[in-house]
Amino acid sequence: MLPEVIATRYVTPLREGGSLPGIVEADDLGTYVMKFTGAGQxxxxxxxxxxxxQLARRLGLRVPSLVQIQLDPVIGLGEPDQEVQELLKASGGLNLGMDFLPGSIGxxxxxxxxxxxxxxxVVWFDALINNVDRSWRNPNLLVWHGELWLIDHGATMIWHHNWPTAPTASAKSYDASDHVPASFGPDIAAAAAELAxxxxxxxxxxxxxxxxxxWLVDEPGFGSPRELRRAYTEVLAARARTVHERIAIGAPSMDRPSQAPGWLTGWTEDGQ
Structure with missing residues (x-):
């Protein structure tokens, strides 16, 4: 179980993300990037x-530590931004926090x-979880103390938005053409042999x-959180075995060329 803390002060919103996460301080004297249950998603x-x-961490990838954060909506009463006020009021109770990495850079x-x-x-892991949000447009990678850290995994496992189609959706290939680390000649075979x-x-x-x-109750088609956890486990376990065979790295999108050696060598500034 994740450690649980209590939010004591809302510091500032982070407007880079669509769900409007915010930086908060907690009763353990820690500072966290908080994601809210009351957000639109x-x-x-x-x-x-x-x-x-948690899976990334167990596989040896660097991810900020996670906590459960109890939020009292009263914290939002003094917040001048109406959008933030409404988000805090809608998110009373248990939310999620990620350790804030001070001094990190994009x-x-x-x-x-x-x-x-x-x-x-990184590419293999993102293929496993079907991460659609690690492109050059939005890398969701930080450098902290000279090391690479992975953040923001909310846009993963897209099959869990429509469980009846999960077996088919989770079996699809993963297009890493715009994936940021793909420009460094990723050794996917070695990663699969090590991690799968x-x-x-x-x-x-x-x-x-x-x-x-x-966070798992009332999911259509499942009678309990235990059943839903089992569904996540089964889909990811099956995908891990062969996903390396379905990772595609090809021509990047035409609004920006890839930096990868050999990719679309005829690309020009006008996309021709």
């Missing part, structure tokens, strides 16, 4: 953050080099167990 992004963040591929091995692990055997149902069950029950 609901609780599923928080479920994805927990399962994927990843820039021209300034920071990634080894083929590390790039392979470790993604067991037991490991996945441990990750899913960290999701609070209240």
């Amino acid at each position: 609901g609780r599923k992004p928080l479920v994805a953050e927990v399962i994927c963040g 990843f820039e591929p021209l300034a920071y080099q990634v080894s083929a091995a590390e790039a392979g692990r 055997p470790r993604v067991t149902e037991e490991l996945l069950a441990e990750c899913a167990a960290d999701v609070p029950d209240e």
Whole structure:
């Protein structure tokens, strides 16, 4: 189970994300990036953050530590921004926090080099969880103390938005053409050999167990949080075995060329 803290002060919103996360201070004297159950996307992004963040950490990838944060909506009474006020009022109770990494900077591929091995692990992991939000448009990577950190996994496992189609959707290939670490020649075969055997149902069950029950109730087609956790476990376990065979790295989107050697070598500034 994730540690639980109580929010004591709302510091500032982070407007980079569509769900309007915010920086908060808590009663353990920690500072966290908080994601809210009252955001427009609901609780599923928080479920994805927990399962994927905990899985990444167990696989040796660097992800900020996660906590459950109890929020009293009264904190929002003095907030001048009406949008933030409404979000805080709608998010009373249990929310999710990620350890704030002070002094971290956004990843820039021209300034920071990634080894083929590390790039392979990140690409393989994102293929496993079907992360659609690690492109050059929005890298969701930080550099902190000279090391690469993965953040923001709310836009993963998109099949959990429509469970009846999950087996078909989760079996689809993963297009990494615009994936940021793909420009470093990722060694996906080595990553699969290293990581896939470790993604067991037991490991996945441990990750899913960290999701609070209240974020899993009332899901159509499931009688209990336990059944829903089992569904996450089964889909990810099956995908881990062969997803490396379905990772496609090809021509990037035409609004920006890839930096990867050999990609679309005839690309010009006008996209021709």
